[in-house]
Amino acid sequence: MGRHMHFHREIEGLKQKILELGGLVEDRVRKACSIIENHDHEQANALLNSDWEIDDMEIVVEEECLKILALHQPVARDLRLIVAIIKINSELERIADYAVNIAKRVLTIEKTDNVSFHFDYQPMAEKVLEMVKVGLDALVSEDADLARKIFHMDEEVDRYRNLAYKAVIEEIDKHRGDGAGLVNMYLIARHLERIGDRTNNIAEEVIYLVEGEIVRGGGNL
Template structure:
């Protein structure tokens, strides 16, 4: 097999690996979203103990990238691909970490929620949008679609608006009753976790644009 063919095969293998990691991260986020509805302690514990699979895959992807860089010294678009995959690899691992943090937060709320804390927030629109962003980011990566990647920036605005709504509701509730403040803050922090998922999906979108167009894009960060 020629060196060029060997390099091409390694690149294709790397693409499959990053997509496999993306599938794992998306699965963890979907399960975390389900736990927000069910508040199931057992499911939360199961999700937390499965984090090692994502961590192992992240290490494998990084090692594969470094091997390709060392053996083939890619240039131009091939180099952009490797750089993008290294960064996307990190973002996907963090999305899975956030899913685990959501599960931990649910466990904390279930364990410590006082009877006086009757405040609730419907996370379904926010969780659904965050999942859509991650799926769109992975689709943009697979199809190398910079236009789709740019749409994710607009989707992120919707997630930020939901986060802001959760914050306002929590502040108003604490100001009105003052009871169960710790519980309400934990509920708000779930909204923060979901917002961070949106941020990670947006970062993946930026890397897709860099891969396709060679343009470094940094969208404006939310001030909160």
């Protein structure tokens, strides 16, 4: 097998691995959003106990990237692809961590009997899920324009986070004895927002891959 053909196959294999990781992470986020609504303890514990799968796959992807860099010394677009995958790999692992954190917060809130406050996280959760899906679709299709749509979605997620913060602060002012549980309620919004931020970073890496342009903070919306 020629060196070029071998390199091409390794690149294709690497793409498959990062997409597989992306699919697993999207599933974790979907389950976390479901747990916010249904407070399913069994599902929450299952999410906590499966976090090692994401961690292991992140290591596999990183090692594969480093091996390709060392053996083939790619240049131009191939080099951008490897760099983008290394960064996206890390972002996906962090997104999965936030999904686990959401499950932890729900379990903690469930142990707090004196929290009667409820905030509707469904619109925010749905927007975050949409961001993750669009981000992965942009990666699969290598579509910079699709990636840029995430920047606008991220602004909406930030707005939901601010609403949650305001609602929780108002509730704390009314019922100071519920502080610990209410803080955990707000942290759910914070974790969702951070998933959005990490997905925003993935969009920036897709744009870098496709256009060779380093974009930070949403670039030119």
